[in-house]
Amino acid sequence: MLKINNLCAKVGDNEILKGLNLDVKPGELHAIMGPNGSGKSTLAAVLAGRDSFEVTEGSVDLDGIDLLDLEASDRAREGVFLAFQYPIEIPGVSNLNFMKAALNGKRTHQGLEPIKAKDFLAKVKECSSLVELDGQLRDRSVNEGFSGGEKKRNEIFQMAMLEPKLAILDETDSGLDIDALRVVSKGVNAMRSSDRSFIVITHYQRLLEHIVPDFVHVLSNGKIVKSGGKELALELEEKGYDWLKEPSHDTSNA
């Protein structure tokens, strides 16, 4: 489904991704862990099409489409979804209008008619109950005045509404209490299917107790330095990252 090959990206003069490779097959859930500053969120942003990062080398292929060639909105229409680490508040834009515009953007792209009001509301109801997002929050401005937990639930609500092919969850567990973590995880697990893939970025093994990964990768200094099964997460929890860290360019003599 997704094939990332030798991906290099920088912001300004600062190289962040330095030849990253990753292969994600349909239905798989890959967890990406790693120390602060290793490039995890950059990877998420580059995949979603944030243009503050410059891709200098490599390719990203989603089912035969060169993702790097597309605008962020077109990537979303091709099925990429990013759940933000810090969801943005947009005063004055209602959550529902936002979702309607998003869904219809995708539908137009697929040559479909705009969704009927009745079908839309039914879908909203179904998806919001999945993450226990109450009616008031749905009807308010996008993320405005939402608590941290509500914002993250809203991300998963949006994911359920848009039914992506590839969902990237960027530290969705940060800022969540145990109950909210359970709700969010339940939402994600309900979305798992044989034709939908996930990349889950996290610092902590805790999330992976709820959302069980097929693979765990360690990202360090812009590259994946170790891959394994779900047991790797436990090992990391115990040992930390130091034993895996790639020497950074500054200290490397090679």
Place this chain on the structure above:
Amino acid sequence: MSVFTDKFLATLPPPTRKSERWKYSPITKLLNNEISISTEGAQGINGWPESVLPNPVLNLDAYLVVFKNGTFEPTLSDLPVSDGVDCIPFSKMDQSGSLKFSNGYHQKEWIGELNETYRQDGLSLHVHRNVKVDRPIVIHHLTDGINVASFPKHLIKVDEGGELNVVIWSSATDRSSGMYNGLLEASIGPNAMLSLEKVCNEGGKVFHFSHEHIVQERDSKLKMHTFTIKGDWVRNELEIISRGKGTDSVFNGAYLPLGTEHIDNHTTMDHTSSDCTSSELYRGIMYGNSTGVFNGKVFVRPDAQKTNAFQQNTNIVADRGAAINTKPELEIYADDVKCAHGCTVGQFDLDALFYLKSRGIDEKAAKALLVEAFLADVLSSVSSTELSTEIMRIYTERHGW
């Protein structure tokens, strides 16, 4: 005959860039033109251009009063007939019955004296005690012609307990040039309410100048909106004087100029009495090479204790070539007051834009959503949804969202 004769210019000189009030809105280009008042009388529908409808807000159930190049058009108008409202153009009434105001603006400002000297017509609108006028009154001014000037002035008086909604809409055909110089004076009696919406949607190259002077008596309410949809050079001056206790003044505005358009909003809120509130919100998005000015004065006089005054001017500069000069001016002479103000100039929120795009909304639609959100606070307080919907529709059409 040109209105810029030497004789006239000798009385009060036209403002130059040296004047603080006109520094960012020079009028040199206006003075270079030979402009004159139309000598045609009312022409009815036969003299009306096809490109503009006589009724600018078709969906709004309103009384319509139409002027073309400053001349009242009786056959296109639909003057209110309800009891308790006198709504008559000055040209149709004897002088003894007309309302009289004098704020001396014509003695202070060249542009005001110009109106005083060349005044054509205008509406005398008197709402009697406790009368709530059943429908809005839409005053439509059309400019159609080359180097044509119009000088209307309207007087509005709402007696105690009365209620009135007036929309002043100005249009101009694309071929038009010259000047629109319109004044308005209003007096809002105790416990009375006036809603006033001013919309400028002018094609062509017309210097649009307007000045509203509004006096509020005790416990009266004013709700004023100034929308600049389109206009080559527009200056809106608004002056509100709160003269009694417990008044409430809400005045909002929006402007989204394109190309080389120039838009200037000068507002003055003068609190002279205690226990009053005022709230001012102006929002603008500057596109292309447009230029803009916002100047908002708030006076809180020594007797105006317990005043609660709020002022905000928020601007987005959407393109590199555009510019806005914004300046709040607060003068507070009372000690027990609450005054908040803020002027900001920024760009589209790139984080918000990316967030919307990351959900499959293309850049254009995403910007449209953000603009709509930006304008929502201004549009939502407009008296009728028919009017706010129409304004948003024209903005949308004009900007191709």
